[in-house]
Amino acid sequence: MKKLLLLGVGLFALVACEKKETPKGSLHLTGNIKGLSQGKLYLKKIEDTTFVTLDSIIIKGNSNFESTVKLKSPEVLYLFLDRGQTNSIDNSLPFFAEPGEMNIDANLKEFYASAKVTGSKNHELLTEFNSYRTKFNEQSLKLVEKKIKEGFNLSEKTADSINDAYQKILTRKYRYTANFAATHSDFEIAPYLALTEIGDINIAYLDTIAKHLTPKITNSKYGKLLTKHIKDRKQNEK
Structure with a gap:
């Protein structure tokens, strides 16, 4: 009985760790770029008319991505796709970010046009x-x-x-x-x-x-x- 109780507590702790809450004043962004096996994603914002990089994400084999950045209040951010050797003007996705959980799903062929953004009323x-x-x-x-x-x-x-x-x-x-x-x-x-x-x-x-x-x-x-x-x-x- 004691072993079962300890096992239950251990499983509960494991689940709790897996479901960590997003820190207050932060954006937890997840997503998937279907068809992207190798490349780089940049999360940027505009500061004084200049793009500032908040995070860079390397994609290698797995098209899923994840990023957590500080975000005091909702604002427009930009997800840039570096396709490596492939040239394309369809590599920038502006989205109205909000603190909390957000998700972006898109595909490599039509990065901007195919994008589906969820988690933000703005x-x-x-x-x-x-x-x-x-x-x-x-x-x-x-x-x-x-x-x-x-x-x-x-x-x-x-x-x-x-x-x-x-x-x-x-x-x-x-x-x-x-x-x-x-x-x-x-x-x-x-x-x-x-x-x-x-x-x-x-x-x-x-x-x-x-x-x-x-x-x-x-x-x-x-x-x-x-x-x-x-x-x-x-x-x-x-």
Whole structure:
């Protein structure tokens, strides 16, 4: 009986060790890059407009990967894939990281397009936003293609028409982004989008977004950057 009890305690301790909790203020990232037998992954972030490497992971034989890095608050990180001798522009995957457990599954052939990111509500919202932004970008691209196709035959009237259509698309895109940020003011994606997508919008819109942010988001990395951005713009526009 005593031996059985000791065995039970030992098994419990083993399971407990295997299920270690992610340290507070850290990101535990796991994943799999299907088809990758050899290469290197780099986990990076942008600091003062420069990429800074947080971790590097060597892939050799096993396409699974794991990394734990400090992360005080949610922010966009980048998973870079070094394919070795294979050249590809599809080697960078931005994702909205959050402290805690996250997972990224992708394949070697379509690293960015195939990626499935789980464990982050901010990333879910970013994916939703990007689907609409793609539609705006496609509409703008069609106008550019039309302008190029006309070439030297482009009349002033047609040029003005294309420019007006482009401005309308841009206005809709800005309004959609501002509304999306204001609607999701309790997530870090709100100040992030305000900074990266519509930083030059009428300052009144940025003020409205900032005022809607919850105290937690205001004190986040992007919340503080948005506050500084608004302050700097007001000083420069006096």
